[in-house]
Amino acid sequence: MEMPKPDITVLDRKSEIVQKLLKVLPKDAVIFEDRETHAYECDGLTAYRCAPMIAVLPSTTEEVSAVLKICHAEGVPVVPRGSGTSLAGGALPTEDCVILGIARMNGVLETNYDDRYIRVQSGRTNLSVTGAVEANDFFYAPDPSSQLACAIAGNVAMNSGGAHCLKYGVTTNNLLGIKMVMMDGEVVDIGGAYLDNAGLDLLGVICGSEGQLGVVTEATLRILRKPEGARPILMGFNSNEVAGACVSDIIKAGVLPVAIEFMDKPCVEAVEDFAQAGYPTAEAVLIVEVEGSDEEIDEQLAKIVAIAKKHDPVELRESKSAEESAAIWAGRKAAFGAMGRINDYMCLDGTIPVSELPLVLRRIGEMSEQYGLKVANVFHAGDGNMHPLILFDANKPGDLELCEEFGADILKLCVEVGGCLTGEHGVGVEKRDLMSTQYTDADLDAQMRVKDVFDPKWLLNAAKVFPLASSDARRSA
Amino acid sequence: MTQTAEQKLADQVAQAHSNGQKLRIIGGGTRQSLGNICDIATTVSTLDLNGISLYEPGALTVVAGAGTPVEDIEKALAAEGQRLPFEPMDHRGLLGSQGTPTIGGVVACNVSGPARIQVGSCRDSLIGVRMVDGTGSIIKNGGRVMKNVTGYDLVKLASGSFGTLGVLTEVAFKVLPASEATATIKIQGLGDEVAVATLSEALTAPYDVSGAAHITAQDTKDATTLIRLQGFKKSVAYRAEKLKEQLSKAGDISVVTAEKQNVMLWKTVRDVEAFHKKETAVWRISVAPSDGPKVAQALRDITDAQVVYDWGGGLVWASVPYGTDARSALVGIDGYAVCIRDQDTSAQSVVPQNAAIAKIEQGLRAKFDPKGILNTGIMG
Numbered sequence: 001m002e003m004p005k006p007d008i009t010v011l012d013r014k015s016e017i018v019q020k021l022l023k024v025l026p027k028d029a030v031i032f033e034d035r036e037t038h039a040y041e042c043d044g045l046t047a048y049r050c051a052p053m054i055a056v057l058p059s060t061t062e063e064v065s066a067v068l069k070i071c072h073a074e075g076v077p078v079v080p081r082g083s084g085t086s087l088a089g090g091a092l093p094t095e096d097c098v099i100l101g102i103a104r105m106n107g108v109l110e111t112n113y114d115d116r117y118i119r120v121q122s123g124r125t126n127l128s129v130t131g132a133v134e135a136n137d138f139f140y141a142p143d144p145s146s147q148l149a150c151a152i153a154g155n156v157a158m159n160s161g162g163a164h165c166l167k168y169g170v171t172t173n174n175l176l177g178i179k180m181v182m183m184d185g186e187v188v189d190i191g192g193a194y195l196d197n198a199g200l201d202l203l204g205v206i207c208g209s210e211g212q213l214g215v216v217t218e219a220t221l222r223i224l225r226k227p228e229g230a231r232p233i234l235m236g237f238n239s240n241e242v243a244g245a246c247v248s249d250i251i252k253a254g255v256l257p258v259a260i261e262f263m264d265k266p267c268v269e270a271v272e273d274f275a276q277a278g279y280p281t282a283e284a285v286l287i288v289e290v291e292g293s294d295e296e297i298d299e300q301l302a303k304i305v306a307i308a309k310k311h312d313p314v315e316l317r318e319s320k321s322a323e324e325s326a327a328i329w330a331g332r333k334a335a336f337g338a339m340g341r342i343n344d345y346m347c348l349d350g351t352i353p354v355s356e357l358p359l360v361l362r363r364i365g366e367m368s369e370q371y372g373l374k375v376a377n378v379f380h381a382g383d384g385n386m387h388p389l390i391l392f393d394a395n396k397p398g399d400l401e402l403c404e405e406f407g408a409d410i411l412k413l414c415v416e417v418g419g420c421l422t423g424e425h426g427v428g429v430e431k432r433d434l435m436s437t438q439y440t441d442a443d444l445d446a447q448m449r450v451k452d453v454f455d456p457k458w459l460l461n462a463a464k465v466f467p468l469a470s471s472d473a474r475r476s477a
Numbered sequence: 478m479t480q481t482a483e484q485k486l487a488d489q490v491a492q493a494h495s496n497g498q499k500l501r502i503i504g505g506g507t508r509q510s511l512g513n514i515c516d517i518a519t520t521v522s523t524l525d526l527n528g529i530s531l532y533e534p535g536a537l538t539v540v541a542g543a544g545t546p547v548e549d550i551e552k553a554l555a556a557e558g559q560r561l562p563f564e565p566m567d568h569r570g571l572l573g574s575q576g577t578p579t580i581g582g583v584v585a586c587n588v589s590g591p592a593r594i595q596v597g598s599c600r601d602s603l604i605g606v607r608m609v610d611g612t613g614s615i616i617k618n619g620g621r622v623m624k625n626v627t628g629y630d631l632v633k634l635a636s637g638s639f640g641t642l643g644v645l646t647e648v649a650f651k652v653l654p655a656s657e658a659t660a661t662i663k664i665q666g667l668g669d670e671v672a673v674a675t676l677s678e679a680l681t682a683p684y685d686v687s688g689a690a691h692i693t694a695q696d697t698k699d700a701t702t703l704i705r706l707q708g709f710k711k712s713v714a715y716r717a718e719k720l721k722e723q724l725s726k727a728g729d730i731s732v733v734t735a736e737k738q739n740v741m742l743w744k745t746v747r748d749v750e751a752f753h754k755k756e757t758a759v760w761r762i763s764v765a766p767s768d769g770p771k772v773a774q775a776l777r778d779i780t781d782a783q784v785v786y787d788w789g790g791g792l793v794w795a796s797v798p799y800g801t802d803a804r805s806a807l808v809g810i811d812g813y814a815v816c817i818r819d820q821d822t823s824a825q826s827v828v829p830q831n832a833a834i835a836k837i838e839q840g841l842r843a844k845f846d847p848k849g850i851l852n853t854g855i856m857g
Contacts, residue, residue: 114677115765115791137683159626172630173601188833193765195593195791198813198828199856200642200838204600204633208626228683248535254558254654254709292685296712303709351622354536384536385624423624431627438627439617446616446845447629453840465628 001048001089001429004463004475006096010076014053017074017098021056024066029104031055040081040099044146045089045430047400052079052093059104061179061187061217068215069185071098077459078183080211082154083125085146087347088428090158090210094463100215102153108132109218117176117193119220122153126160129221138223141168144424145336156216159208161424166382167258167291168224170424172207177220180206180213183455193220205450210426211461213454227291230258233301234328235308236282236315240264243284244357246311247381250288251354255303260382261287261332264361267339267376267389268331274338277331280315286381287332335378336389343374343391346403350414351423354384363413364388371406373399385423386414412437427465435467444470482525482542483607483615483646489521490644490851491613499850502640504544504579508568508586511817512639512855513827523581526646529553531621538621540605540649543581550580554652562602562653564590564743570753572818581645587637590747591688591705594680594788596653600636605649608635608642611846616643623651634841640852642845656707659739660717661688664702665729669693669770672702673790675727677766679704680789682723684716689789690746693773702727703742749794751785757796758819760803764812766790775806804828827857 010017018032031037032054041049053076058064071078081091081101093099105121106128112118113136120129126147129140143162144150150160156178161170168174177191191203206213237243247260263271263285272279279285290300301318308316319325339345352360361377368375374391388410392403411421411431415438421431435444444466451458451474458475468475493500501517503509504524526542529550533539534557541550547565554560565588567578582588584606589598596602605619618631635642667675672691679686688705692698704724706716717732724730733739744750752759762772769790776782780801785794795803799820807814816826830838838856842849 112765112767113681114674114767116680117765138681159630161624161626165624169597169601170624170626172633173597182833186833188837190834192811194763194768194812195788196587196589196598196763196813198815199830199834200841201587201600201633201637202834202837204636205630207633208630225681225683227685251537251654252534252557254657256654292712293715295715296709299709299711351624353533353538353622355533380624383624384622418620419622420620420625420627422627423622424626426626427628435628438620442614443617444628446610446614446618446631449844450629450631450634450841453837453844 002468003050003094004468006094010096011053013074017070017076018054020070021054021067024070025056025058025063029057029059040093043084043086043089043091045087045092045428048089048092048429050093050095052097052099053095055099055101057101057104061181064100064181064215064217065185065187067098067100068181068183071459072184072457075457075459077462079461080153080157080215082123082151082157083149085150086154086158086426086428088422088426088430090426090428090464092429102151102215102217105217112193113138115193116223117220118223119218120152122156122216122219123151126150126152126155133223137226139226140221140223141174142171152219153216156207156219157209157211158426161385163259163261163380166260166380167256172204174222175203175207175219176222178203178206178216179218181215181217183214183457183460191220210428210465212451212465213460228293229297230289230291231297231301231319231325232287232289232328233304233319234315234317235286235288235313236280237284237311237313238282240284240361241358242311243286244354246286246308248354249307250304251382253303253307255290255300257288257290257382259289260380262379262381263332263335264377266374267335267378270338270342270376271331271335274341275331275334277327277334279331282314287328332378339376339389339391344394345389345391346407348386348388348407348410349423349425350386350411350419350421352384352386352414352417352419354381356417357384360386360413360417364410367406367409371402373403373406384419408434429464432465433467441470448474486521486526486644486646487609487613487615490609490611493850494612494848497848497850499853502644502852504582505546506576507574507578508572508582509574510572511586513857515852515855517853521644523579523644523646530647534559537652538604538623538649539652540621540647541580542647543579543645545580547578547580547583555655558655559652560655561650562592562596563599564592564747565599566590566747570748570750571759580648584636584645584648585638585640591690591743591787594689595685595687600633602650603632603636603648604651606632606635606645607647608645610643611848611851619649621649639855641842641856644851658708658710658713659736660706660713661733661739661742662704662717662721662724663731663733664724664727665699667691667700667702667728669773671727672700673766673770673786675702675724676704676789678724679720682720684720688743688746691786691790692746692751693784695751695783703746705743746785746787749785752794752796755796758799758801759817760795760797760814761817762793762795762803762807762812762814764791764793764810768810768812769793772806772810776803779805829857
């Protein structure tokens with residue numbers, strides 16, 4: 001992975017910069033010893049590592065502002081970091097950067113059930129937002145798989161999704177307002193506890209900008225009343241095409257499940273070996289979950305069963321209880337672990353139009369043969385968000401590179417059929433150099449113009465999202 | 478939409494850019510009076526960008542040229558049992574305008590309706606745009622898939638930008654199934670505070686409310702509180718029964734189940750029919766729902782004001798005498814107010830932002846339209 005050359009003039013001033021930071025932060029919030037900065041050398045994309053020059057852990061918005069003012073004045077690159085769970089290398093440091101971690105800012109500032117919002121500090125984990133309101137039967141809808149660990153700051157930066165976004169949307173659809181510190185230290189409040197905002201939709205463009213426009217320190221989030229209940233149905237089919245057609249028919253029939261998960265045969269086999277979830281031996285397995293009261297769930301499941309039966313299923317297993325629901329979900333939830341037991345894997349998240357599913361799965365199978373690397377597919381079928389897991393051996397020289405090449409081919413295929421490179425993980429460094437397959441130079445320039453406005457010196461997380469060659473003139477200006 | 482039509486439009490903008498010629502963007506022309514006054518004689522029309530280029534019911538996606546009539550899209554969706562999720566309002570009645578609303582105008586003004594409380598606004602369903610920026614360059618962002626975090630979300634930025642960042646040429650949406658049945662719980666005679674508290678109670682119950690409005694007493698008509706439930710027949714009946722039971726203490730309560738009546742009721746709310754044909758100014762105020770009645774009271778304290786609440790109380794439509802500045806009712810309350818209709822259209826209708834935000838907005842406009850030729854001044 002190519003990263004920009006570190007700025008020697010910054011590295012030379014390290015001790016001076018540390019001293020300045022120590023003037024605005026407590027001693028334990030400035031980390032600069034080599035053996036300690038290594039803790040921040042990578043995020044969830046562990047294939048790439050680089051210890052930062054310094055890491056800081058501010059506790060307040062004022063401290064974040066003070067840090068950014070110093071870095072701005074000194075021309076020091078800053079990489080914001082939530083919980084470091086990014087699968088795209090969104091928090092990967094550069095050698096000359098200050099990692100700005102917001103983990104210490106994890107409080108709940110305000111909860112309002114009548115107006116259905118919660119205001120939190122951005123270091124709070126996704127799951128603990130729901131944790132703060134579930135005693136009152138409320139929840140925060142976006143549910144990325146890393147929700148136990150990932151921070152709201154990272155969710156906002158990456159516009160995180162999850163299994164239930166077919167019904168509830170992703171982060172951007174559930175974010176009402178933010179407090180953000182600009183690279184020059186200025187603090188801005190955008191949006192609030194109300195639905196529509198004045199002026200341009202800055203909230204909309206900040207969400208998903210991968211920490212390149214500012215450091216979000218507080219977020220006002222929409223919370224929802226929990227449904228009365230939810231239950232899944234498991235279905236097995238003899239071909240991916242048939243399973244894909246079934247998904248499409250369910251949607252066309254007017255049923256809007258909260259989740260439609262799809263697993264192909266290699267995935268099901270791995271899951272069975274690992275978790276013994278009792279999944280059928282089928283080419284494709286679907287798990288469809290619906291919500292409501294018991295009667296409402298029964299009504300929706302009956303419609304789904306009627307549709308599925310037209311597609312000649314090899315298995316139909318409707319959950320009637322919490323235990324049966326857990327058993328159905330057990331395999332799906334173990335999928336990533338099951339793959340990890342077999343080998344190292346790389347998880348992609350390109351999205352495709354649902355109608356292209358059979359073609360894409362067939363092509364991935366052919367490519368798997370060509371590259372000699374196994375791949376399993378598990379994904380959110382309702383919205384076409386694929387998750388091909390490519391197996392490789394990190395200890396075998398050349399295998400990672402081969403896997404990356406294979407992955408790039410899959411993503412190019414996603415774009416070719418009308419989809420996109422990433423549906424929920426973000427671009428980061430991982431997909432940065434593929435951006436030109438989806439966007440023209442003019443398209444990329446339009447996006448970079450936005451960064452020019454928020455961060456004219458290009459100091460914030462600048463080596464991500466855009467191909468280095470495209471952003472070079474701006475970064476080195 | 479044809480590529481030629483898009484290129485033609487791009488050429489026109491490029492030409493105007495090089496001449497420093499200002500352009501007024503026009504689609505169906507039904508929302509031209511929204512925003513600050515923007516008196517530019519030369520127009521650029523989106524009407525040649527007409528037609529649905531892609532509709533996949535099984536993938537819940539539709540793509541159309543910006544000049545496509547909203548009605549054409551709604552008809553095509555209805556034929557497959559689907560709908561635009563955000564229920565865009567028709568401004569003609571309120572603004573007294575003529576013409577055919579186009580989808581580009583809906584997006585440019587980020588127009589939503591009562592369903593916004595459940596499924597989000599126009600920008601939440603918008604998944605892709607193509608537009609021509611102020612230099613004549615064609616830009617695309619997003620695409621035709623509903624989950625997409627590839628690069629910055631300029632889709633959101635374009636929605637509600639009133640054409641100031643570019644002329645929209647094509648828009649793509651995530652759509653939803655139309656509902657099999659609708660029921661509206663109707664309560665008569667509630668005061669503002671009790672009504673909004675009742676809406677809040679409905680919205681915090683687990684019954685998936687898709688509309689929550691309160692029309693205050695006007696002339697001889699009683700105040701009416703409306704709560705909408707949609708979905709499959711049995712489910713709607715079940716939820717309506719549950720909610721009616723829960724809210725029965727509120728007063729004179731009934732349930733409307735006839736489809737035609739429901740459509741009419743919610744069109745009344747969506748298009749703010751209460752204020753059609755009135756000789757008044759109309760303001761649109763967005764606040765936290767429980768602040769809605771406070772804003773209304775503050776307005777009544779200073780003038781002769783009538784209000785309609787949507788979005789559970791968080792959207793306040795206020796009818797006030799011509800020339801009233803309703804922003805004064807927002808002192809000490811978070812949110813924003815914008816004038817939608819007034820006699821003197823030269824009055825500034827858009828709230829100025831605080832300095833830091835205004836600087837960012839100004840910066841963005843300068844990057845996308847360096848000579849400031851597109852709908853100049855419409856957003857302040």
